[in-house]
Amino acid sequence: xxxxxxxxxxxxxxxxxxxxxxxxxxxxxxxxxxxxxxxxxxxxxxxxxxxxxxxxxxxxxxxxxxxxxxxxxxxxxxxxxxxxxxxxxxxxxxxxxxxxxxxxxxxxxxxxxxxxxxxxxxxxxxxxxxxxxxxxxxxxxxxxxxxxxxxxxxxxxxxxxxxxxxxxxxxxxxxxxxxxxxxxxxxxxxxxxxxxxxxxxxxxxxxxxxxxxxxxxxxxxxxxxxxxxxxxxxxxxxxxxxxxxxxxxxxxxxxxxxxxxxxxxxxxxxxxxxxxxxxxxxxxxxxxxxxxxxxxxxxxxxxxxxxxxxxxxxxxxxxxxxxxxxxxxxxxxxxxxxxxxxxxxxxxxxxxxxxxxxxxxxxxxxxxxxxxxxxxxxxxxxxxxxxxxxxxxxxxxxxxxxxxxxxxxxxxxxxxxxxxxxxxxxxxxxxxxxxxxxxxxxxxxxxxxxxxxxxxxxxxxxxxxxxxxxxxxxxxxxxxxxxxxxxxxxxxxxxxxxx
Amino acid sequence: xxxxxxxxxxxxxxxxxxxxxxxxxxxxxxxxxxxxxxxxxxxxxxxxxxxxxxxxxxxxxxxxxxxxxxxxxxxxxxxxxxxxxxxxxxxxxxxxxxxxxxxxxxxxxxxxxxxxxxxxxxxxxxxxxxxxxxxxxxxxxxxxxxxxxxxxxxxxxxx
Numbered sequence: 210x211x212x213x214x215x216x217x218x219x220x221x222x223x224x225x226x227x228x229x230x231x232x233x234x235x236x237x238x239x240x241x242x243x244x245x246x247x248x249x250x251x252x253x254x255x256x257x258x259x260x261x262x263x264x265x266x267x268x269x270x271x272x273x274x275x276x277x278x279x280x281x282x283x284x285x286x287x288x289x290x291x292x293x294x295x296x297x298x299x300x301x302x303x304x305x306x307x308x309x310x311x312x313x314x315x316x317x318x319x320x321x322x323x324x325x326x327x328x329x330x331x332x333x334x335x336x337x338x339x340x341x342x343x344x345x346x347x348x349x350x351x352x353x354x355x356x357x358x359x360x361x362x363x364x365x366x367x368x369x370x371x372x373x374x375x376x377x378x379x380x381x382x383x384x385x386x387x388x389x390x391x392x393x394x395x396x397x398x399x400x401x402x403x404x405x406x407x408x409x410x411x412x413x414x415x416x417x418x419x420x421x422x423x424x425x426x427x428x429x430x431x432x433x434x435x436x437x438x439x440x441x442x443x444x445x446x447x448x449x450x451x452x453x454x455x456x457x458x459x460x461x462x463x464x465x466x467x468x469x470x471x472x473x474x475x476x477x478x479x480x481x482x483x484x485x486x487x488x489x490x491x492x493x494x495x496x497x498x499x500x501x502x503x504x505x506x507x508x509x510x511x512x513x514x515x516x517x518x519x520x521x522x523x524x525x526x527x528x529x530x531x532x533x534x535x536x537x538x539x540x541x542x543x544x545x546x547x548x549x550x551x552x553x554x555x556x557x558x559x560x561x562x563x564x565x566x567x568x569x570x571x572x573x574x575x576x577x578x579x580x581x582x583x584x585x586x587x588x589x590x591x592x593x594x595x596x597x598x599x600x601x602x603x604x605x606x607x608x609x610x611x612x613x614x615x616x617x618x619x620x621x622x623x624x625x626x627x628x629x630x631x632x633x634x635x636x637x638x639x640x641x642x643x644x645x646x647x648x649x650x651x652x653x654x655x656x657x658x659x660x661x662x663x664x665x666x667x668x669x670x671x672x673x674x675x676x677x678x679x680x681x682x683x684x685x686x687x688x689x690x691x692x693x694x695x696x697x698x699x700x701x702x703x704x705x706x707x708x
Numbered sequence: 709x710x711x712x713x714x715x716x717x718x719x720x721x722x723x724x725x726x727x728x729x730x731x732x733x734x735x736x737x738x739x740x741x742x743x744x745x746x747x748x749x750x751x752x753x754x755x756x757x758x759x760x761x762x763x764x765x766x767x768x769x770x771x772x773x774x775x776x777x778x779x780x781x782x783x784x785x786x787x788x789x790x791x792x793x794x795x796x797x798x799x800x801x802x803x804x805x806x807x808x809x810x811x812x813x814x815x816x817x818x819x820x821x822x823x824x825x826x827x828x829x830x831x832x833x834x835x836x837x838x839x840x841x842x843x844x845x846x847x848x849x850x851x852x853x854x855x856x857x858x859x860x861x862x863x864x865x866x867x
Binding site for chain 2: 263376379380383384386387390394396397399401402425428429431432433434597598599600602603604606607610611614615618620623624627630631634638639640657660661664669
């Protein structure tokens with residue numbers, strides 16, 4: 210009952226005209242970046258962080274969430290019409306979707322993915338609204354040791370699930386934690402790793418690292434291997450509408466996709482790619498027309514598309530209730546919360562109910578906006594693909610520069626942006642995931658603080674971490690997650706990519 | 709792919725990353741050892757750096773092991789000219805802001821160089837686009853957001 214009341218209150222906040230505008234901008238931008246190959250929601254939110262730090266926190270966060278949801282919708286468009294998934298989460302959609310488009314059934318493919326995304330987004334957001342308060346109740350009882358253990362879980366899962374190799378993931382993570390050490394220690398005032406550079410005393414800005422790694426790094430990477438075959442857009446033929454038969458074959462995959470996407474998104478198990486492929490293979494097994502798979506079966510589009518949207522809502526559960534990011538976009542959104550001095554977690558639900566519930570309510574609105582934006586305006590989105598790539602990336606670099614200069618106009622900050630950008634390029638080139646580094650920079654200092662607090666309470670006895678049931682369980686999970694990838698090589702095909 | 713790297717002996721990028729990780733670990737550890745403020749009870753500010761340094765040493769050594777097995781996949785040849793164009797633009801940007809050349813000039817060059825690096829052959833047109841973009845952004849920030857981006861001689865004409 211409380212949840213319903215809070216949610217109702219949240220709708221009151223989300224329906225304010227300014228918030229609606231932010232939401233609309235968010236879903237619009239999100240769809241656009243979802244459509245454009247190579248540019249994902251994580252990159253977009255990172256670029257927007259520095260520009261929004263003076264704006265209303267609730268509005269900006271609503272916009273970020275809109276971008277996240279929108280990216281999931283938009284990705285399907287390119288996957289179906291170009292056979293070039295805009296996001297990794299749409300890889301599974303491309304398998305059947307592009308076949309449908311080639312067979313002249315692009316319209317129904319787009320429709321089933323948009324409506325499936327809508328259904329999944331709706332159910333998953335309801336799940337978020339009801340699951341979050343329960344988790345908050347649990348998290349209120351957490352001591353510093355439990356939070357420390359939770360962050361260790363996040364460290365391990367993030368570095369083990371992004372990319373192909375836990376070694377490379379952990380390397381990225383540890384470099385991020387090392388970056389997090391730079392600056393003045395909050396408990397004692399000791400300057401660490403500043404090497405006498407005054408600009409480093411405040412530490413490395415998360416936004417600078419995120420923009421550098423995601424935006425500048427991506428630009429370098431794309432430029433370094435730009436000789437690719439131009440992709441051909443398949444024009445949409447025939448009706449956009451789904452036939453009765455299409456509806457009959459779509460609704461069950463939508464629901465099953467949601468059932469995969471939401472819990473896996475909520476677990477720190479790495480992004481949207483895993484549930485989309487699980488959904489794809491399940492539909493393939495359950496389908497009454499198995500011979501159609503590989504030639505354009507509508508189930509193969511409906512399921513994965515529902516799964517990736519549901520997982521986006523699922524990711525928000527640990528992010529809002531525990532401050533735990535389980536995808537690259539969620540990590541950047543966490544940085545977004547922090548730039549307003551907000552720390553997601555149980556306290557946020559108590560202190561800023563307007564903001565949290567307004568954000569959750571706005572997700573429902575975003576979903577409605579997205580299905581409206583996506584179906585009739587599909588032609589507009591496809592035209593976006595005509596923007597010359599050089600201008601697109603030049604614009605991204607201009608935007609990145611502008612954001613960095615707006616926050617902190619020093620050449621040192623710009624040099625750091627450039628250095629992180631080049632690092633991001635090298636990491637992409639040699640297949641090191643970049644998201645764990647951002648997570649390390651954000652969560653590293655928090656983990657250190659919680660650990661030191663815990664050890665102060667226990668008078669320096671580290672056993673406190675193992676004596677408390679919650680922290681002991683969490684550390685056990687972390688140990689398991691660290692060993693599992695080595696033990697089960699077979700799971701490799703479900704490795705998550707970033708975005 | 710695995711066969712290729714085996715015949716070459718060790719995977720060079722992996723070895724290099726291993727060495728770099730050890731250097732970073734040494735830096736972090738050295739910095740921690742030079743710290744003067746210690747906590748009276750609980751753990752002080754040096755504990756975490758030592759943990760991180762130890763982790764980096766382990767990761768560095770693991771890279772050596774991996775280098776002789778498989779290592780990261782060998783990437784395809786990179787387009788160095790493209791990278792140089794973009795990097796050149798960014799170096800100019802830092803210098804321009806550092807020496808007081810102003811935002812608009814910096815953006816003009818960054819836009820033109822990046823577009824060139826990405827394969828466009830119209831440096832002057834792109835520079836013009838970059839100039840207009842820089843001017844618009846500067847004016848929007850100055851007038852709407854009341855935030856003055858780094859200014860040079862050109863920017864002062866509009867203030």
